[in-house]
Amino acid sequence: MSRLSQVVILLLCIWQVISLRVGILSKHDPTAWDESSNCGTAEQGSEDLVRCNLQVYMEAIRQATNSPQPCSLIVLPEGYGLSSSVTPDSFFEELNSTPGSVPCDSGSNYESLAPAQVAMSCAARQYNTTIVLNVFVKQSDGTKT
Numbered sequence: 645m646s647r648l649s650q651v652v653i654l655l656l657c658i659w660q661v662i663s664l665r666v667g668i669l670s671k672h673d674p675t676a677w678d679e680s681s682n683c684g685t686a687e688q689g690s691e692d693l694v695r696c697n698l699q700v701y702m703e704a705i706r707q708a709t710n711s712p713q714p715c716s717l718i719v720l721p722e723g724y725g726l727s728s729s730v731t732p733d734s735f736f737e738e739l740n741s742t743p744g745s746v747p748c749d750s751g752s753n754y755e756s757l758a759p760a761q762v763a764m765s766c767a768a769r770q771y772n773t774t775i776v777l778n779v780f781v782k783q784s785d786g787t788k789t
Contacts, residue, residue, distance in 0.1 A: 674693060716773055717774045737780065747766075
């Protein structure tokens with residue numbers, strides 16, 4: 645490969661990086677729900693609270709991708725942003741670790757075991773974006789991480 649070809653490829657790579665728009669959800673308090681809502685009564689670390697906060701994530705993704713300058717990469721808070729705190733009794737999703745699998749295609753049975761993985765996979769597809777998300781998972785051997 646000639647030196648000129650290498651420079652052109654490098655410039656194309658730099659142009660691709662520069663054109664990347666990143667959206668970040670920050671300062672999200674997973675427990676700041678109105679007490680009159682179902683979410684306001686959800687316990688910290690519960691599956692109900694995770695599902696409530698997934699609604700916030702979905703709206704953030706929708707806004708970030710439907711803006712005049714849409715984001716192509718969306719970074720969401722670590723797992724505490726969904727459940728607030730973690731104890732041994734907290735909700736941990738089943739880990740979907742099959743290479744090449746797409747949680748959005750896994751069906752309703754899997755959605756009940758891994759709501760965040762399925763919801764964010766489907767959101768990435770629906771809004772044609774990349775989503776970075778950390779969730780608390782239970783591995784097949786029962787280890788919780």
